[in-house]
Amino acid sequence: xxxxxxxxxxxxxxxxxxxxxxxxxxxxxxxxxxxxxxxxxxxxxxxxxxxxxxxxxxxxxxxxxxxxxxxxxxxxxxxxxxxxxxxxxxxxxxxxxxxxxxxxxxxxxxxxxxxxxxxxxxxxxxxxxxxxxxxxxxxxxxxxxxxxxxxxxxxxxxxxxxxxxxxxxxxxxxxxxxxxxxxxxxxxxxxxxxxxxxxxxxxxxxxxxxxxxxxxxxxxxxxxxxxxxxxxxxxxxxxxxxxxxxxxxxxxxxxxxxxxxxxxxxxxxxxxxxxxxxxxxxxxxxxxxxxxxxxxxxxxxxxxxxxxxxxxxxxxxxxxxxxxxxxxxxxxxxxxxxxxxxxxxx
Amino acid sequence: xxxxxxxxxxxxxxxxxxxxxxxxxxxxxxxxxxxxxxxxxxxxxxxxxxxxxxxxxxxxxxxxxxxxxxxxxxxxxxxxxxxxxxxxxxxxxxxxxxxxxxxxxxxxxxxxxxxxxxxxxxxxxxxxxxxxxxxxxxxxxxxxxxxxxxxxxxxxxxxxxxxxxxxxxxxxxxxxxxxxxxxxxxxxxxxxxxxxxxxxxxxxxxxxxxxxxxxxxxxxxxxxxxxxxxxxxxxxxxxxxxxxxxxxxxxxxxxxxxxxxxxxxxxxxxxxxxxxxxxxxxxxxxxxxxxxxxxxxxxxxxxxxxxxxxxxxxxxxxxxxxxxxxxxxxxxxxxxxxxxxxxxxxxxxxxxxxxxxxxxxxxxxxxxxxxxxxxxxxxxxxxxxxxxxxxxxxxxxxxxxxxxxxxxxxxxxxxxxxxxxxxxxxxxxxxxxxxxxxxxxxxxxxxxxxxxxxxxxxxxxxxxxxxxxxxxxxxxxxxxxxxxxxxxxxxxxxxxx
Numbered sequence: 001x002x003x004x005x006x007x008x009x010x011x012x013x014x015x016x017x018x019x020x021x022x023x024x025x026x027x028x029x030x031x032x033x034x035x036x037x038x039x040x041x042x043x044x045x046x047x048x049x050x051x052x053x054x055x056x057x058x059x060x061x062x063x064x065x066x067x068x069x070x071x072x073x074x075x076x077x078x079x080x081x082x083x084x085x086x087x088x089x090x091x092x093x094x095x096x097x098x099x100x101x102x103x104x105x106x107x108x109x110x111x112x113x114x115x116x117x118x119x120x121x122x123x124x125x126x127x128x129x130x131x132x133x134x135x136x137x138x139x140x141x142x143x144x145x146x147x148x149x150x151x152x153x154x155x156x157x158x159x160x161x162x163x164x165x166x167x168x169x170x171x172x173x174x175x176x177x178x179x180x181x182x183x184x185x186x187x188x189x190x191x192x193x194x195x196x197x198x199x200x201x202x203x204x205x206x207x208x209x210x211x212x213x214x215x216x217x218x219x220x221x222x223x224x225x226x227x228x229x230x231x232x233x234x235x236x237x238x239x240x241x242x243x244x245x246x247x248x249x250x251x252x253x254x255x256x257x258x259x260x261x262x263x264x265x266x267x268x269x270x271x272x273x274x275x276x277x278x279x280x281x282x283x284x285x286x287x288x289x290x291x292x293x294x295x296x297x298x299x300x301x302x303x304x305x306x307x308x309x310x311x312x313x314x315x316x317x318x319x320x321x322x323x324x325x326x327x328x329x330x331x332x333x334x335x336x337x338x339x340x341x342x343x344x345x346x
Numbered sequence: 347x348x349x350x351x352x353x354x355x356x357x358x359x360x361x362x363x364x365x366x367x368x369x370x371x372x373x374x375x376x377x378x379x380x381x382x383x384x385x386x387x388x389x390x391x392x393x394x395x396x397x398x399x400x401x402x403x404x405x406x407x408x409x410x411x412x413x414x415x416x417x418x419x420x421x422x423x424x425x426x427x428x429x430x431x432x433x434x435x436x437x438x439x440x441x442x443x444x445x446x447x448x449x450x451x452x453x454x455x456x457x458x459x460x461x462x463x464x465x466x467x468x469x470x471x472x473x474x475x476x477x478x479x480x481x482x483x484x485x486x487x488x489x490x491x492x493x494x495x496x497x498x499x500x501x502x503x504x505x506x507x508x509x510x511x512x513x514x515x516x517x518x519x520x521x522x523x524x525x526x527x528x529x530x531x532x533x534x535x536x537x538x539x540x541x542x543x544x545x546x547x548x549x550x551x552x553x554x555x556x557x558x559x560x561x562x563x564x565x566x567x568x569x570x571x572x573x574x575x576x577x578x579x580x581x582x583x584x585x586x587x588x589x590x591x592x593x594x595x596x597x598x599x600x601x602x603x604x605x606x607x608x609x610x611x612x613x614x615x616x617x618x619x620x621x622x623x624x625x626x627x628x629x630x631x632x633x634x635x636x637x638x639x640x641x642x643x644x645x646x647x648x649x650x651x652x653x654x655x656x657x658x659x660x661x662x663x664x665x666x667x668x669x670x671x672x673x674x675x676x677x678x679x680x681x682x683x684x685x686x687x688x689x690x691x692x693x694x695x696x697x698x699x700x701x702x703x704x705x706x707x708x709x710x711x712x713x714x715x716x717x718x719x720x721x722x723x724x725x726x727x728x729x730x731x732x733x734x735x736x737x738x739x740x741x742x743x744x745x746x747x748x749x750x751x752x753x754x755x756x757x758x759x760x761x762x763x764x765x766x767x768x769x770x771x772x773x774x775x776x777x778x779x780x781x782x783x784x785x786x787x788x789x790x791x792x793x794x795x796x797x798x799x800x801x802x803x804x805x806x807x808x809x810x811x812x813x814x815x816x817x818x819x820x821x822x823x824x825x826x827x828x829x830x831x832x833x834x835x836x837x838x839x840x841x842x843x
Contacts, residue, residue, distance in 0.1 A: 047745075050745070050748075050749055051748070052745050052748065075748070075753070076745070076748035076749055077748045077749075077750075077751045077752055077753050078751075079749075080751065081749055082749060082750075083745060083746055083749035083750075085742050085745065085746060086742075089740070089742045089743055089745075089746050091743060091746075091761060091765075092738075092765065093764045093765055102747070102750055102760070103749075103750030103751050103752075148746075148750070149749070149750070151750075152750060152751060158749075
């Protein structure tokens with residue numbers, strides 16, 4: 001079952017085309033992340049799905065129901081879609097309990113029986129129930145906003161950069177709590193973000209957006225390991241691009257011999273090497289010699305900036321924090337695993 | 347659509363004057379305007395506006411800083427006392443002085459008394475702004491080696507600019523329209539001259555032309571303020587709850603500061619109230635016709651309520667557009683509502699009389715027309731409040747409410763209204779205050795037999811029956827006082843500034 005189907009959606013504001021033909025299927029009971037740089041149109045897409053704006057053309061289906069397109073437009077209040085905006089946007093005149101029950105009807109709202117349950121679901125203590133939004137931390141506000149969106153039991157939740165205003169320490173924990181709550185309620189979610197690690201770590205499906213179109217839709221593993229093109233590759237993670245000739249699934253380059261993923265039929269190619277594929281100090285005969293320029297040590301791992309002696313190429317390797325080389329020493333560099341290849345024309 | 351209609355209503359005085367200029371032709375227009383008398387009035391008005399704006403800005407900013415940012419003893423009390431002059435209409439203030447000594451007549455007296463009446467209009471927005479400033483900016487300036495004075499001049503003052511400019515504009519517009527006080531102080535400006543002209547020759551051409559000159563001055567001020575304000579945004583970056591700002595210790599400056607603030611409140615509040623009391627007790631013409639007093643007070647209250655409700659109803663659609671759909675047209679609509687404040691009540695009144703006689707005969711000589719005049723005149727005050735109130739309800743909250751299943755009406759009831767209600771209340775209170783103390787338009791438009799506190803006060807002072815006038819003035823002050831007090835509380839202040 002698909003929770004959301006978007007077909008050939010376009011939207012322009014004045015003369016600037018924000019969405020240029022978007023096609024997207026969001027599978028049920030999973031998190032789909034829409035990942036893209038700011039200004040790529042991802043928030044606009046989310047607002048169209050929610051029904052806050054109407055598209056210029058195209059169709060949107062929620063489940064089997066056509067909510068937009070073919071002359072039909074269902075207002076947001078009739079779509080039964082949860083919405084968690086940036087910075088939570090809790091109602092400042094209501095306390096946490098009243099915020100959460102805002103979307104419930106009649107007796108359910110006045111009784112507020114579900115508040116405790118929803119607070120527990122998003123990992124908050126019930127003591128916050130009487131507090132007002134300005135008395136909460138950013139992470140708490142975000143969790144309350146999610147609880148509020150979940151309260152009426154929507155089958156779909158839309159999250160617009162929900163964690164971008166949180167500091168790094170809070171971001172991961174809040175993100176995990178949010179996803180856990182979504183899974184527990186079997187709710188489908190569409191998460192808009194510009195943060196690659198957020199998209200890769202929280203989502204089941206990642207849609208990479210660029211200039212109003214979707215460049216690639218796939219699992220986090222697919223978009224990271226086999227990106228549709230080098231642009232996507234460089235957006236979803238750090239990349240070293242190597243030009244080489246591919247012969248029989250293998251290429252010789254200034255980084256030594258590289259194993260190319262199946263499917264590229266030979267000839268000149270641009271190869272994608274991820275920093276964690278670069279291994280240091282190995283005694284592999286395929287390796288080349290490089291000088292350590294600088295080391296950024298993070299504890300759990302380290303980024304090692306290297307210069308290949310033969311070609312002069314500068315590159316960055318990501319290595320475990322257990323054994324980190326010293327600057328200005330020489331190390332043996334080799335590439336492990338398979339690398340994706342792209343036609344040089346693109 | 348509705349907004350355009352409201353803007354058109356607000357512009358009736360402008361159309362009236364323009365229509366007059368067009369119908370009387372170019373030659374006559376030039377002949378009427380290009381006179382030494384007009385030049386004299388214009389320079390009178392100009393120096394008075396400039397002087398009063400400067401003095402009000404200094405008094406308002408200085409006292410706001412003392413109350414909000416220093417350890418001045420008795421700050422709560424001063425805060426109330428510094429706003430309190432708003433409860434005393436300028437013409438009552440002038441009455442207080444003139445009835446004691448004739449030496450306040452002329453420019454110096456007018457400058458002092460009018461500034462004393464209007465500086466709270468600067469004090470209110472500036473002190474609200476001072477309260478909201480991010481202390482980190484001043485700390486950063488200090489860390490960069492700035493002393494307290496340089497910090498104030500280069501960090502604090504620029505941030506106060508929107509509040510200071512906004513307040514100054516309101517002061518300037520008030521002075522352009524001021525009639526009662528200046529008439530009493532015998533300092534002729536464009537507005538008092540128009541009144542005299544109208545009185546001597548009802549609907550005379552010279553008066554209409556003067557009104558045109560006055561309108562032009564108002565237009566000039568509005569564009570000047572728009573230009574000075576520019577496109578800067580002084581928003582606070584980053585979220586988090588605000589820290590409270592450490593106050594500057596006054597130390598040895600405490601006593602002089604206290605004396606200064608004390609002197610100011612004595613002059614602005616003590617003298618007019620003392621004088622009023624004096625006349626109440628000793629005036630030879632003092633009388634307390636209880637029935638009359640109650641009846642006029644009831645009339646004033648009723649007109650105040652009606653004016654407040656109509657004005658808020660007219661301001662709401664335009665303010666809504668301005669906040670939610672900002673654009674060239676909406677800015678134009680917003681600015682057009684400002685005219686009312688700069689056009690003297692008498693021009694609004696005569697424009698409405700003309701329009702009513704021609705197009706809406708049944709409302710002529712009714713309170714409806716009078717209430718409409720109030721709405722045109724006080725729309726700017728309502729606009730400021732409604733806009734500030736609407737800022738409390740960002741559109742994203744509407745989105746959230748829609749997503750939670752609320753239709754437009756339910757969203758309005760459950761989200762928007764609760765958030766903006768305090769601001770709307772503040773706006774309505776401000777308009778009420780203005781209506782109760784309005785004199786000029788009321789003198790002209792009140793149906794025969796309708797007597798308000800202001801008109802009764804005026805007719806008594808005109809015949810030098812100071813004692814008889816005093817009870818009406820006292821009632822006006824008493825009616826205005828609660829609203830003014832409300833303005834000094836935190837929540838209301840932030841809504842109205």
